[in-house]
Amino acid sequence: MQEVANCPKCGGIFVKALRPLCNNCYREQELQYETVSKFMRKKQNRMATIQEVHAKTEVPIDVLHQFIREGRILATSFPNLGxxxxxxxxxxxxxxxxxxxxxxxxxxxxxxxxENDFNELKKKEENKSRAYSSLNDRLNKK
Incomplete structure (x- = not known):
């Protein structure tokens, strides 16, 4: 049975299948990705920073960060992105x-x-000295 969930972006109810977003938000996100991808493919834009990409494409910075985290935009190919x-x-x-x-x-x-190792060793040593002193006390009483 399919799981019903609220879209984290718009709050709408949708059937959660392969992705965590409703279809409308997913389409919007894919359009944003295409916009960023086209922008970054141009040679003159390969050294752009996140702020510059945001300013030119109007894609929110948190969405840009998500694309990089997911590996959709390779930060290794674009040295000023992260x-x-x-x-x-x-x-x-x-x-x-x-x-x-x-x-x-x-x-x-x-x-x-x-610290934990030291405390364990300390307890072992205390137990040894207690055993020795109690044996010593027993021997001295006789």
Whole structure:
């Protein structure tokens, strides 16, 4: 059975099949893509920035970012195109986070892991010393 959903763009109800948009919004998005694609195919426009593409094509910046994220517009072919890192907002060409944010997250996770490892080792050592002292106490009482 088909799933009925609200279009995230216009709010209209549609049968969700292959795409997350209603047919009208999908057609509009495809027209926007064609506009951007034609603009970027021209040799003089290959060095354009996101703001320049937006100004010339009137396609919203968030839609341009979506096209790049989806790989429909290859940021590697157009050096001045990219989209913002989800953490800091710096322009990136692939993934969801820039190298700096990935590094911060990785180093934070490594620090937490080291702290957990240290705490486990500390507990093991405390258990060993407790066992030794309780055995020592037993021997001294006799």
């Amino acid at each position: 989209y913002p890192c989800e953490s800091c907002g710096n322009t990136i060409k692939e993934g969801r986070l820039c190298g700096g944010c990935k590094g911060n997250i990785t180093s934070g996770l490594e620090a937490i892991q080291k």
